[in-house]
Amino acid sequence: MHPALSVIIFTTASGTGYGLLLLLILLNINGYLPASRGLGIAGFGISLTLITVGLLASTFHLGHPERAWRALSQWRSSWLSREGVVAVATYPVALMFAIGWIFLGNTSGIWGLSGFAAVLLAGLTVACTGMIYASLKTIPQWNTSLTPINYLALALTGGAVWLMALTQLFGLGGNLPALLSVILLPLAWALKQSYWTLIDKVPGQHTIGSATGLGALGEVTLLEPPHTEPNFVQKEMGFKVARRHAVKLRKTAVVLAFILPLAFTVGVLLTGGLLATLLALLAAISMVAGLLTERWLFFAEATHVSMLYYGNKG
Amino acid sequence: MTMLPENPSQKKLGLVIDLDTCVGCHACAVSCKEWNSGGHAAPLPDTNPYGKDPDGVWFNRIHTYEVSQPELGPTAGQTVHMPRSCLHCESPECVTVCPTGASYKRAEDGIVLVDEDKCIGCKLCSWACAYGAREYDPDGGVMKKCTLCVDRIYNENLSESERQPSCVTTCPAGARHFGDLGDAESEVSKLVDERGGFDLMAEIGFKPTNKYLPPRPKTNSGSSYRPLNIDQQATPDSRFLKWVDRLFSR
Numbered sequence: 001m002h003p004a005l006s007v008i009i010f011t012t013a014s015g016t017g018y019g020l021l022l023l024l025i026l027l028n029i030n031g032y033l034p035a036s037r038g039l040g041i042a043g044f045g046i047s048l049t050l051i052t053v054g055l056l057a058s059t060f061h062l063g064h065p066e067r068a069w070r071a072l073s074q075w076r077s078s079w080l081s082r083e084g085v086v087a088v089a090t091y092p093v094a095l096m097f098a099i100g101w102i103f104l105g106n107t108s109g110i111w112g113l114s115g116f117a118a119v120l121l122a123g124l125t126v127a128c129t130g131m132i133y134a135s136l137k138t139i140p141q142w143n144t145s146l147t148p149i150n151y152l153a154l155a156l157t158g159g160a161v162w163l164m165a166l167t168q169l170f171g172l173g174g175n176l177p178a179l180l181s182v183i184l185l186p187l188a189w190a191l192k193q194s195y196w197t198l199i200d201k202v203p204g205q206h207t208i209g210s211a212t213g214l215g216a217l218g219e220v221t222l223l224e225p226p227h228t229e230p231n232f233v234q235k236e237m238g239f240k241v242a243r244r245h246a247v248k249l250r251k252t253a254v255v256l257a258f259i260l261p262l263a264f265t266v267g268v269l270l271t272g273g274l275l276a277t278l279l280a281l282l283a284a285i286s287m288v289a290g291l292l293t294e295r296w297l298f299f300a301e302a303t304h305v306s307m308l309y310y311g312n313k314g
Numbered sequence: 315m316t317m318l319p320e321n322p323s324q325k326k327l328g329l330v331i332d333l334d335t336c337v338g339c340h341a342c343a344v345s346c347k348e349w350n351s352g353g354h355a356a357p358l359p360d361t362n363p364y365g366k367d368p369d370g371v372w373f374n375r376i377h378t379y380e381v382s383q384p385e386l387g388p389t390a391g392q393t394v395h396m397p398r399s400c401l402h403c404e405s406p407e408c409v410t411v412c413p414t415g416a417s418y419k420r421a422e423d424g425i426v427l428v429d430e431d432k433c434i435g436c437k438l439c440s441w442a443c444a445y446g447a448r449e450y451d452p453d454g455g456v457m458k459k460c461t462l463c464v465d466r467i468y469n470e471n472l473s474e475s476e477r478q479p480s481c482v483t484t485c486p487a488g489a490r491h492f493g494d495l496g497d498a499e500s501e502v503s504k505l506v507d508e509r510g511g512f513d514l515m516a517e518i519g520f521k522p523t524n525k526y527l528p529p530r531p532k533t534n535s536g537s538s539y540r541p542l543n544i545d546q547q548a549t550p551d552s553r554f555l556k557w558v559d560r561l562f563s564r
Contacts (some may be wrong), residue, residue: 063435063455070414075318080415138444213512218383226375229368233446306446
């Protein structure tokens with residue numbers, strides 16, 4: 001699948017944003033983070049900005065963004081519609097909680113309830129994003145429960161690392177955000193590795209023989225494509241990343257998204273003061289680079305069954 | 315409405331394509347492109363048609379495959395031309411994934427269409443289609459696909475024989491057939507039964523309506539090619555020429 005920049009930015013930015021929002025609220029309503037105004041402004045500012053930038057980025061690849069409101073209507077059948085509904089629904093409750101925190105210093109009662117709703121909706125939004133991809137039978141690599149699981153794991157882990165960086169900056173929260181990160185990072189790594197192990201298994205279910213239905217007659221190969229220039233379908237789905245290139249990129253993603261942030265987080269736990277803050281920020285930056293690489297690979301390593309008609313082997 | 319119709323009628327309009335008689339001339343593709351320069355899905359874009367990176371939307375594209383049977387011999391096999399267009403599936407996921415309701419399946423005849431007033435061009439339907447049947451029109455910003463010539467088949471401005479998809483009336487080899495595959499007594503259904511019509515990528519479960527007729531089994535009685543025997547042809551007919559021949563053969 002062609003790794004479209006707008007979708008990579010959308011899923012990484014909004015995923016991390018929802019993770020940060022979720023954990024920020026969760027840690028406060030459970031009493032682990034005080035409702036400090038500075039932290040509130042920075043935390044909600046950053047998370048909501050990430051989410052909004054991400055959602056806007058996703059509308060850039062639309063042919064008719066002015067009709068995007070219609071995408072909220074088919075939630076009965078479409079995961080994309082469901083994602084739109086919960087994404088939009090997260091805003092009022094998140095904003096309400098943020099207002100309670102920043103302007104009223106109150107995150108209990110009705111404000112706490114709205115926070116709880118925001119946590120739920122943020123998680124659901126990321127899950128729906130993952131399900132858009134997982135529900136497609138045409139892309140066998142994505143058609144696994146590991147897809148939404150990984151989306152959630154990476155959103156939470158990214159959110160945890162960013163929360164660690166933020167709380168270090170404000171000197172709040174103690175060791176908890178760093179501890180969360182140190183637990184989530186290896187977990188997310190293991191889940192990502194399971195996904196890669198799964199998609200490396202061959203053979204696939206669909207072949208050029210089954211796609212054309214001529215497999216019963218013999219060995220099928222493409223003799224002549226329908227045209228000499230690639231068409232829309234080939235440009236959109238025909239992207240192929242070389243195996244050795246993918247292997248290198250996987251290693252890069254692991255180092256940037258898991259190993260370095262883990263090392264920096266351990267550093268945060270073992271040191272303190274300015275050094276810990278710097279390490280926490282480095283962890284967050286490394287995480288961003290790692291997530292972008294991982295997301296690029298998620299698209300690049302996915303193959304679409306329609307390419308079987310154009311001569312892909314199964 | 316991207317929920318599939320609750321009470322679909324028995325009618326399942328679709329195409330039957332004969333892979334035995336298709337000669338791969340691409341006339342059906344050109345005819346479809348021409349018909350859709352006006353009407354329901356028009357116009358179909360063509361960018362840089364004479365330039366460096368030509369691109370355009372076509373509903374029907376013809377692939378050619380080589381099917382080899384190495385167990386029968388090193389050159390045993392055949393060439394099969396396969397026109398590929400929307401199969402108007404019974405369980406089309408291109409319909410259910412659409413977030414706006416632009417992609418829909420008609421309850422009255424099963425034709426799958428795009429409502430271009432609602433489509434936002436998110437392209438998710440093209441990702442959901444196993445057959446690559448949907449293409450994005452960068453000019454119109456919407457998705458387009460085979461309409462089963464819905465603007466021809468019910469069109470009273472056309473004569474009855476013309477009320478078939480353009481690709482069907484154009485095919486010079488008579489390889490394309492149109493009809494109601496939900497009616498067991500229809501010509502197309504009988505064809506499918508007689509010839510063993512099959513689904514493309516049946517295992518993915520979208521239940522295509524369009525069926526493909528497999529190439530008929532070839533007899534493997536060796537080559538039917540006999541070289542022209544020139545010696546026999548060289549025998550003169552007339553008595554005079556026979557005498558000349560004897561004269562020069564001494």
